[in-house]
Amino acid sequence: MTAEYEGSAPAGRVQSSSSASQQAGVFPNGHLGHLNAVQEEALGRFKAALQDKKLWRPGPPPSHDDQTLLRYLRARRWIVDDALAQFKDTEEWRAANNIDTLYRTIELDAYEQSRRLYPQWTGRRDRRGIPLYVFEIRTLDSKTIANYEKQGANSTFSQAKTDGKTPPGLLRLFALYENLTRFNQPFCTQLTDREHPDVPVTMSTNIVDISGVGLKQFWNLKGHMQAASQLATAHYPETLDRIFIIGAPVFFSTVWGWVKRWFDPITVSKIFVLAPHEVKPTLEAFIEPRNIPKKYGGELDYTFGQLGIPDPAWDGVVRWEKGYSSFPSGPLLWEDVPGEERLACVRLGAENGKLVREVICTLPRTWSPPERTVDESNQTDSSATTSTNTAATTINDASDGTQTTEDTLDEATQTEGPAEAIEKLALDDDDDKAKTPEVTPIPAATAAA
Structure with a gap:
């Protein structure tokens, strides 16, 4: 999913050394505006299936944008039936737990408590303009997690109801995922100093620091991380591009056995x-x-725990309001500025039960979803009667060009380039068993929020 880069990008420009569009399975392949014929067909059939099940409305505006729908298709290897099942499960989970209400009404101190424990946005982006997060796992000891879950279960931190199945102590965590998908990724999408400004940003890059974490701490976190990871994987698919684990101890291969x-x-x-x-x-x-x-x-000059540091590249783009000069903690989202081609960043949440709403900044709207033509609209509506089983077979058989399997993703990282370390990302760990495995998963909480 990644391209290789060399040297420093020119000032004010985020650019890779090799054209990502020329590498199968590499960003932005499979993203809006860069779909092949099979992927376009899958998206059309997916919309038809969702509309038939009353899970999606074409609008305008549509109930869910194309870039969101594409996340489910990529996660399910362009098999429409599988994407439909995951999307349906997610919509039911979101409704049962009032996720939108949770995000809009969460107490700001509860949000900040979660933000300080989990992956944090540095305020910066990678070379493609994808937001960069850092996570220091040693902050999550068993006592901290136990207290976090207890407070979440015994306090009313938002106006949202729950389904009785999702651990209430975990629900605050998902306000961070909402912040990624509803604030951070849309913000990065509107910034044009990137290689593919026509492609909406729907992923994140993560540095995960596990230095100083012992085997006992990993074990004590197992239950919490497993629950958080499985929920995040199920309901926030394809929101990460790469996670780089730093500081892994020699026993990490043992942890991999039950995390994978x-x-x-x-x-x-x-x-x-x-x-x-x-x-x-x-x-x-x-x-x-x-x-x-x-x-x-x-x-x-960034340390874990602090809020994101504004990028000088934003100068002249972001217009701060009410004395703000950086993004504050709390649930943020973007709204249209009436009568202007601008977007406003609005801070929501609650303080002592009183709802908060304040404008933090505005910026120019530089990216908008492509308008559907009449022919495209008719094609989507008329295709609702097409068998999704046939579509799944067609897409699966023709998916060589999408390069979405684990093997092809590894191959994509082995491009020629100056950084020898990039090649090592895809090597087998046979020659280095005594150190750490080359490919090791971590909780999906690091993928977002």
Whole structure:
């Protein structure tokens, strides 16, 4: 899912050294505006199936945008029936737990407590303009998690109801996923200093630091991480591009044995463990040095726990309001500015039960969903009677061009380039068993939020 990069990108420009569009299975292949014929057909059939089940309305505006629907198709290897099943399960889960209400009414202190424990946005992006997150797992000890879950179960932190099945202590975590998909990714989509400004951003890049974490701590976190990971994998598919694990101890291969069952092969193929000598060259291949935290060999003065540091590239683009000069903690989303081609970032949530609403900033609308033509609309509506089973067979048989299996994703990372560490991402761990496995999954909570 990634391309290889070399050198520093020109000022004000995020660009890779090789054309991602020329590599099968590499961003932006399979994303809006870069679909092959089979993928286009899958999207059309998926919409028809969703509309038939009353799970999607074409609008305008549509109930769900194309980039969201494509996440489910990519996650399910373009098999429409499988994507339909996952989408249906997610919609039912969201409705049963009032996820939208949760995000809009969560107490700001409850949100901040979650934000400080889980992956945090640095305020920066990788070379393709995808948001960069950092996660230090050692902050999650068993006592902290027990207290976090207890507070979540015994307090009313939003106006949302629950289904009685999802652990209430975990629900606050999903406000962070909503922040990724409803604030951060749309924000990065509107920034044009990236290689493919025509493609909406729907993923994240993550640095996960597990240094200082012992085997006992991993074991004590097992139940919490398993529940969080499985829910996130099920309901927020295809929201990560790469996770780089740093500081893995020698026993991490033992942890991999019981963690790998929580993920599908596509997710596993995106998660890599870096040896100490690989950290700096690998991160620089994917991220400009100025956007890499100093702790990992970069130039960004960022420490885990602080809010994201505004990028100088935003100067002249983001117009801050009410004295703000950076994004605050809390649920944020974007709304149209009436009468202007601009979007407003609005902070929601609640303080002591009183709902909050304030405008943080505005920025120009530079990207909008492509308008559907009349012919396309008719084609979607008329295709509702087409068998999705036939579509699934066609897509599965013709999926060689989509390159979405674990093997082909690994092949995509083995392109020629100056960063030798990139090649090692896809190597077998046979020659390095005594260190750490080359491909090791971690909780899906690191993929977002």
